[in-house]
């Protein structure tokens with residue numbers, strides 16, 4: 042066990058855990074941020090995607106110790122009231138079916154648009170390749186990413 | 196005079212009793228789950244100070260806000276929006292003043308609180324309308340009494356009661372308290388289809404905002420004070436059971452509370468239909484956190500041994516069956532060889548019309564083809580999990596499951612606790628697809644909690660989830676068709692089977708459309724457990740049959756849509772045999788619609804198209820899939836889909852569901868497969884089990900609904916089965932090669948390389 046200082050969604054806090062604990066479980070169980078989801082535990086599905094210093098990473102493969110004092114953003118920290126342009130686009134297209142994969146999808150999409158504000162279809166597909174949606178909402182996700190890109194450029 | 200639709204409220208009348216009458220007050224009102232996650236009113240809504248309950252489906256606040264209770268579990272089919280829309284329509288309220296709440300399992304109050312068979316809207320249609328209409332009637336009566344006028348003179352609009360002649364009006368909230376004291380009417384008038392204002396309009400998912408902001412919604416998000424985390428370790432292979440556990444080092448690991456074995460079912464217990472359980476004895480590891488439990492799980496040394504042939508007894512909706520579970524460590528290669536033997540053997544005749552043998556003998560041309568598909572894992576994105584808190588007096592269970600009322604019995608028997616002490620709360624499901632109908636994980640959670648005397652949350656790792664069975668069976672079907680010299684289809688023969696069950700639907704199309712028809716089935720027993728998987732059986736047989744019809748059309752020199760329409764015209768005018776399970780005209784209707792909308796009659800260069808149509812779960816679907824090969828890479832630019840599901844309650848949500856079913860169908864047909872080697876499932880996570888991804892999905896899907904006023908039918912499943920046929924037929928056009936064995940990916944990629 043070790044005390045690790047974290048900076049999650051702009052809030053500084055410390056947790057006392059095994060330093061090897063994946064960030065995913067620290068978020069879900071120690072910090073009560075359950076929007077980040079467990080899907081595979083091996084970086085193969087994207088459900089656990091968060092931002093580490095603005096980059097999309099798979100929190101199931103990120104030991105909490107390596108995130109010490111780095112800026113972490115989870116779906117809960119993306120906006121105050123769900124009004125980030127990407128979240129708004131998601132609502133506009135009514136993307137979710139079961140919804141389980143969607144916070145991971147949104148986090149990947151936000152990171153993509155940050156790096157590439159106007160992605161082509163192929164760029165969206167390749168950036169989102171690691172995020173599985175078992176319900177098959179891929180077309181709506183693509184449409185929502187484009188809507189968000191448009192609204193961000195306004 | 197306008198026709199009136201009067202519904203007697205006596206059917207399902209218990210739903211219209213007030214919960215306070217049944218449950219001693221306040222059952223609904225006090226219900227909330229996920230530790231303090233309160234109802235989240237929509238933007239701008241002020242929560243009322245008081246609620247007045249008009250029936251088990253709805254309550255109205257003094258300020259006119261309406262809470263509609265959604266009876267069924269939600270797993271992405273959007274029933275939590277669509278079912279309340281039906282209540283709101285008949286109640287005649289403004290949708291923006293409606294809040295939706297999930298009902299707990301309550302078999303006293305509701306019927307059929309489960310996900311399965313795409314039946315929620317179809318079977319809920321009547322009771323949901325009645326719930327709204329009878330409450331509206333009670334409000335009108337309350338207003339009539341208050342204003343001393345005849346109830347006939349009271350009209351409503353968007354949550355307001357009017358008396359035109361006196362000019363009086365009142366919001367529902369003002370009359371709610373008086374209405375709650377009025378007797379539930381014996382008979383009520385429901386709206387005519389053309390009066391609908393909410394039904395038939397697209398309304399957003401009521402939980403959309405919670406989903407996109409990461410609020411706790413799913414079973415796996417459940418948290419309680421003092422809650423422990425539990426995981427299981429199950430045998431690595433089918434055909435094996437637990438021998439011994441060496442847990443001394445694991446038990447001493449940080450955060451670990453206990454390690455023990457549990458037996459999910461008592462030996463004496465007669466299992467019910469949905470009590471399928473692959474590994475009835477597993478090791479439970481319980482600790483403070485998931486990470487600690489995961490580590491202990493790895494450190495555990497467990498020995499397994501093969502089991503011998505045995506029998507369990509199962510009650511299938513009233514009749515006791517002996518289910519034989521064979522010993523052995525099975526492999527996919529041997530499954531394939533065993534299934535292939537049935538191609539030449541005669542099997543169990545299920546339906547026979549005319550004289551098929553003679554017709555084949557006298558035919559000008561015979562076409563014979565065999566199709567296969569592998570076992571499939573459901574792979575719900577949210578792995579199996581359940582929260583349980585079992586004390587000496589009561590049991591509280593919270594989590595995602597599809598058929599709570601079919602699990603209650605096993606739970607009550609296993610815990611030795613009467614049903615009334617057991618509460619099951621349904622959370623949103625992170626996917627179901629049939630898997631969560633088999634709730635052995637709920638029993639496991641309850642038993643672990645009972646043993647620990649603590650609240651626990653059981654979580655399956657992805658590996659546990661993917662390798663714990665209850666798969667879609669593996670199937671094979673051999674088709675034969677006979678054509679006469681004029682290329683008329685004079686005989687049709689299907690022989691279909693699987694491990695461990697057959698996918699045959701003997702009375703579906705083309706039964707009824709061919710004079711000489713033979714349908715046979717067979718099955719091979721196995722110890723690999725199976726269960727419902729989105730559109731059970733149809734999910735294979737539709738693709739096989741629709742691929743075969745494509746070959747028949749080609750052999751007959753006919754357009755594939757024209758051939759189907761010709762057969763359907765025959766089935767409509769002069770059907771062969773009895774019990775044909777489809778309406779030929781509605782079937783033809785979706786084919787006509789897809790032909791028009793897809794531009795079928797105007798082929799485009801380099802676009803290879805395949806068509807398929809199917810009827811299951813009371814809904815008709817036809818699809819045209821377009822395929823391209825660019826730079827040796829297959830692509831799907833478009834799928835055009837026509838659906839007849841009667842009245843469409845929530846068109847955009849229904850479209851979303853159809854899109855998902857199409858992506859899912861293509862994904863499973865191309866990539867889905869669970870294979871076995873000596874009992875061992877060869878895939879245990881998404882690095883090995885290929886799931887369709889963004890770039891592999893169609894570029895566009897357009898969904899068109901047949902407009903009619905027929906009562907609505909299911910949408911969760913029917914768009915899934917036919918797309919597999921449309922895909923196979925398009926692949927043939929694109930590659931000049933027929934594809935018979937799913938998953939198609941290898942064949943497709945090899946063809947692509949050759950192009």
Ligand code: FES
Nearest residue numbers: 080081084087101
């Ligand atoms: S849970 Fe991290 S990628 Fe799947």
Ligand code: FES
Nearest residue numbers: 139140174175176
């Ligand atoms: S919405 Fe269900 S997994 Fe994506």
